[in-house]
Amino acid sequence: MGYDVQISFTLDTICPWTYLAKRRLSKAISTVQADNPSATFTTKYLPYQLYPSAPQAGEDKYEWYSKSRYGGSEERMKMYTTLMSAYGVAEGIDYKFGGLVANTLHAHRFIQHYQEEKGARVADRIVDSLYRQYFEEEKHPSSPETLMQAARDAGIEEADAKKFIGDEDDGMMDVKMLIREQAGNGVDSVPYVIVEGKRRDFTLEGAKEVVEYEKALRQVIKESG
Numbered sequence: 001m002g003y004d005v006q007i008s009f010t011l012d013t014i015c016p017w018t019y020l021a022k023r024r025l026s027k028a029i030s031t032v033q034a035d036n037p038s039a040t041f042t043t044k045y046l047p048y049q050l051y052p053s054a055p056q057a058g059e060d061k062y063e064w065y066s067k068s069r070y071g072g073s074e075e076r077m078k079m080y081t082t083l084m085s086a087y088g089v090a091e092g093i094d095y096k097f098g099g100l101v102a103n104t105l106h107a108h109r110f111i112q113h114y115q116e117e118k119g120a121r122v123a124d125r126i127v128d129s130l131y132r133q134y135f136e137e138e139k140h141p142s143s144p145e146t147l148m149q150a151a152r153d154a155g156i157e158e159a160d161a162k163k164f165i166g167d168e169d170d171g172m173m174d175v176k177m178l179i180r181e182q183a184g185n186g187v188d189s190v191p192y193v194i195v196e197g198k199r200r201d202f203t204l205e206g207a208k209e210v211v212e213y214e215k216a217l218r219q220v221i222k223e224s225g
Contacts, residue, residue, distance in 0.1 A: 002038035003224040005217060010046040010182055010192040011127070013107045014141050016084055016095060019131045021191035021207040023091035028213035032221070039221050042120050045127055047108035047179050048190045051101065058100030058140055065097070088135075099138030106168065107142035109175045113164060114156060125154035199223045 009025070011018035029041045051064075062077075070076035081097050088095040107130055115123035129150040133139040139146050144165050151161035164170055182192075195202040195216045200223070202216035 002040055003221060004040045004042055005220055005224075006196040007041060007043045008046055008194045008196070009043050010048050010187050011190050012048045012050045013104050013111075013127070013130045013134060014101055015050055015190050016088075016135060017207040018191040019093060019135055020087055020091060021193065022127065022131065023093060024208065024210045025193065025213045027091075027210045028217055031210075032214055032217040035218075036221055041217070043124065044120065045111055045115060045123055046182055047112065047175055048182055048187060048192070049104060049108075049179060050190070051103070052179075054101060054103040056103045056106075056142070058102030061099050061101040061138075062097050064101045094136045096136060096138050099134070100140050102141055102143075104142050105172070105175065106147065106165075108179070109171045110142075110147050110150065110165070112175050112178065113171045114151075114154065118154075118156065122154045122156065126150045129153035195220050197223050 007025070009018075009022070011022070025043075033039060033041065051068075065080070066072055066074070066077045070080065081095075084095050087093075111123055111126055111130075114126055130141065130146065133146050133149060134141045139149075147165050148158070148161060151158065151165075189205065191205075191207055193204045193208075193213070195204070195213075197220035202220065204212060204216060
């Protein structure tokens with residue numbers, strides 16, 4: 001009988017390190033699953049906000065990173081973009097640094113709603129789409145247009161998605177509660193991945209290398225017997 005490995009992945013869709021971690025975790029899952037064909041893997045996404053005070057209208061992404069992370073230093077910002085670009089290439093991500101940074105509450109609301117309604121695979125496709133649109137296509141992270149594209153990419157019926165996106169109160173209390181819960185659980189940065197096991201859980205903070213995710217997954221499977 002197979003064993004279903006449960007993974008919780010706390011993220012924010014404007015955090016480049018969480019995009020990197022998701023790609024690396026996906027690689028690890030594929031490798032471990034090939035060696036353990038009876039095992040299955042289910043990832044549950046949980047919300048976190050890097051920039052909770054961000055306006056929905058957004059502000060220039062490059063300028064925001066430069067000022068908030070690097071004190072306006074162009075030299076340090078260039079080092080950051082060079083580093084992230086190199087990390088991205090290794091995982092098939094074409095990081096771009098233009099566009100807007102904005103509040104991600106509606107993106108989280110969208111992910112959580114369809115994760116509950118449609119399941120893990122649909123949520124996974126939504127997250128992939130939101131990352132690609134924001135980091136590679138320089139789209140707004142949570143506009144109705146971005147969310148509708150994520151719905152199309154995930155195979156969600158357009159009328160259903162449009163109705164949910166249009167009712168901005170639907171699911172908002174729930175997602176805010178989840179964000180508070182994560183803070184209460186001691187999550188103060190992302191990515192934050194927990195691989196749940198029968199004997200113990202493995203917590204991986206930050207964007208780990210593929211081999212580190214593989215090690216945790218293999219150990220959980222080993223201890224499940």
